[in-house]
Amino acid sequence: MPLKLQSTFPALSLFGVLATLLSLPGLFGCQFPPKIDHGRYTKLFSIFSTEYKYECDSGYTLVGEEKISCSDSVWSPAAPQCKALCRTPEIANGKLSVYKIHYIEPETVTVQCNTGYGVVGSERITCLENRTWYPEVPKCERKILAGCEQVLAGKHLMQCLPGSQDVKLALEVYKLSLEIDVLELERNKEKAFQEP
Known part of the structure; x- marks a missing residue:
């Protein structure tokens, strides 16, 4: 060296x-x-x-x-x-109380449904350490108002009919059935009123 x-x-x-x-x-x-x-x-x-x-x-x-x-x-x-990053959950017919691209654990958000829709599941969800939401992300489903069940049933029936004449006939029959229901209801009221 x-x-x-x-x-x-x-x-x-x-x-x-x-x-x-x-x-x-x-x-x-x-x-x-x-x-x-x-x-x-x-x-x-x-x-x-x-x-x-x-x-x-x-x-x-x-x-x-x-x-x-x-x-x-x-x-x-x-x-x-x-801290875990949770992706924004997609909610058809609804939104989150606070919108972000990512949420940091343990953030909690509230699901809000559009008018005419209701939350099915928990409306409050929390971002977890494993990058998932708990409880499971809820859905927003259309609310069925009391008394509208028959209308919705009739709507599904009409989708199964092959032609416009069949739909027209089904609507006439449906209308007659509703009128009969109203007449029976009025007759029962009169009967109850006449009894001592």
């Missing part, structure tokens, strides 16, 4: 050993940085500090400061958390 390199080699070796020792968190009184669920940390290159940066797995977002360092034997600030 040339003489010039021999004289610098020990200095470089000593510098390497010092750099390694200084980069150990334990030397400054801190253990290794806290581990976080759904994420990891990496050491930021610096000879004289112990600074680490956190990042989250795909589908999770960092809540808190992304960098921490050892100061007075304590990691500061506190380690962040990786």
